[in-house]
Amino acid sequence: MHYGQLSQEHINQLISICGEAHVLTDEESRQHYSHDYTEDLSFPPEVIVKPASTEEVQQVMRLANEARIPVTPRGAGTGLSGGALPTYGGISLSVERMNQILAIDERNLQVRTQPGVITQVLQEAVEEKGLYYPPDPASRGSCLIGGNIAENSGGPRAVKYGVVKDYVLNLEVVLPSGEVIWTGANVLKNATGYNLTQLMVGSEGTLGIVTQIVLRLIPKPTETMTLLAPFTDAEKACEAVSAIFRAGITPSAMEFMERDALTYTLPHVDDVQLPLEEDTAAHLLIEVDGFKAEVLMEECEKIMEVLEAYGAGEVLLAQSQLDKDKIWALRSKVGEAVKQHSIYKEEDTVVPRAELARLLHGVKKIGAEYGFQSVCYGHAGDGNLHVNILKGDLSDEAWNTTLKEGIREIFQLVKSLGGTLSGEHGIGHVQKEFMDVIFQDIELQLMRGIKEVFDPNGILNPGKILPDRVPEQTTTPASAV
Numbered sequence: 157m158h159y160g161q162l163s164q165e166h167i168n169q170l171i172s173i174c175g176e177a178h179v180l181t182d183e184e185s186r187q188h189y190s191h192d193y194t195e196d197l198s199f200p201p202e203v204i205v206k207p208a209s210t211e212e213v214q215q216v217m218r219l220a221n222e223a224r225i226p227v228t229p230r231g232a233g234t235g236l237s238g239g240a241l242p243t244y245g246g247i248s249l250s251v252e253r254m255n256q257i258l259a260i261d262e263r264n265l266q267v268r269t270q271p272g273v274i275t276q277v278l279q280e281a282v283e284e285k286g287l288y289y290p291p292d293p294a295s296r297g298s299c300l301i302g303g304n305i306a307e308n309s310g311g312p313r314a315v316k317y318g319v320v321k322d323y324v325l326n327l328e329v330v331l332p333s334g335e336v337i338w339t340g341a342n343v344l345k346n347a348t349g350y351n352l353t354q355l356m357v358g359s360e361g362t363l364g365i366v367t368q369i370v371l372r373l374i375p376k377p378t379e380t381m382t383l384l385a386p387f388t389d390a391e392k393a394c395e396a397v398s399a400i401f402r403a404g405i406t407p408s409a410m411e412f413m414e415r416d417a418l419t420y421t422l423p424h425v426d427d428v429q430l431p432l433e434e435d436t437a438a439h440l441l442i443e444v445d446g447f448k449a450e451v452l453m454e455e456c457e458k459i460m461e462v463l464e465a466y467g468a469g470e471v472l473l474a475q476s477q478l479d480k481d482k483i484w485a486l487r488s489k490v491g492e493a494v495k496q497h498s499i500y501k502e503e504d505t506v507v508p509r510a511e512l513a514r515l516l517h518g519v520k521k522i523g524a525e526y527g528f529q530s531v532c533y534g535h536a537g538d539g540n541l542h543v544n545i546l547k548g549d550l551s552d553e554a555w556n557t558t559l560k561e562g563i564r565e566i567f568q569l570v571k572s573l574g575g576t577l578s579g580e581h582g583i584g585h586v587q588k589e590f591m592d593v594i595f596q597d598i599e600l601q602l603m604r605g606i607k608e609v610f611d612p613n614g615i616l617n618p619g620k621i622l623p624d625r626v627p628e629q630t631t632t633p634a635s636a637v
Contacts (some may be wrong), residue, residue: 167179167203173205173207173216180204181202181204186204192236193233194235195499198241199243203247206253207634210336213330214335217334220247221334221613224615227246227615228240229249229299230251237504239617239620240303246462249365251271251272251302251612255272257269258270258368261287262287265373265375266370269301273301274296274298274301275300276296276297286375287373287374290355291310291314292311292313294491299539304320305357305369306358306582307320307358307581307609308357308358310538313409314537315399315408315538325370326338330364332613342370344372355606358582359621360584361617362588365614373500381443381452381481384441384483385463385471386438386469387467390516394513394516395513396511397412397537399462407455407459407537408442410441410535411441412438412533413438413533418430418432418490420490420598421490421493422486425489428482428485430486442459492556494531502545503545503563505567505570506540506579508521508539508575509536514573518569519543521567522562522565522569526562528547529560530544535580540580564590571594576594577590582621583621585620591622
């Protein structure tokens, strides 16, 4: 693949499309858009472009495609797999100015929005009308709905309500050529041709740039109850997860946090008093929701019976909305707290929920063999375990070389348990080298074929998901810092 050189003439054309204030080439801006939340990686783009409409995105893509200039779409930069990193320089295309909720259809329970709307803002807007958009990644207060589409985001409430793909009905997409398509229809059932909508969801900005989104909504539950259960045995906590479902209960959220996750996080959360007994190894955070408090109380009682059978200690039932908010604040800040504690790598493993205990056991065993500490937490109800590997006392050589062997072993374990590489963070830049653990060559070839159909010049978010051939460049490549 041959990439063209970005010239001053190209920059002038971009300015004519988006306006001078929205085309940035200064060093400070280039550094800001060079990274997301993925480790300490940095790949500065040559120019940042902020279009405000579908038409402007079209014009930018036509220019880039004709000149063979790589384009990396970007939301809020909260990703954890390096999907928004402009690894080959070129253009960083931010959708942050495309931030309007276009219509809320209360009759059909749908919302139409641009991709630059903050997820929490969208949720609060529909909640004002008694409606609910459930997917709620930890970064929902800052991440953009377009980025959620690109990564097929989930969050705690996916256990009952599903992930982003379960709510997307239709997408307006600008292709790398600059052509515009709608991928589906604003209907709940659609058996008309290939499902381009679901192909775009989770494609990590490699096939097209989403410029409008139609989401289905549901009525907002009016009642919630929140439980926090301590365990002296973390694996028993994991075993309890599947048992709760087998007892006929489907919680709206079920989160696992081992002890270190809480000890690192408690200092970062104000007004949360959570006594940790010396023998406490992990907690389960469980929420049920619905429309009748008495029904939820019956479910909580059944859940407590299961928890007791698996060795839980005294279960805390949050008595007020403030108490619920404090518990969720603790959970939502775990990732940030771990990152502040140490340099780390986060693996987003997922297995069938009944295999969660075996996954946790295996991760700890592999960590002991390779000399690394891991802090584990995540969406236990989905079998989605976030494995945060801390650098700690590992040498730079071990961190940069032999650790990869340990990570590969973790993924091989995940596969043996019926799981896969990522539940919600995506593959992006940092996990693509492990795709061969999960997929056969023929499967990877099919994915490459799909990419080539959408993007024959290979300009859109190159270097992501698939271990592509290294492109030939006439520009100076960006490099990892």
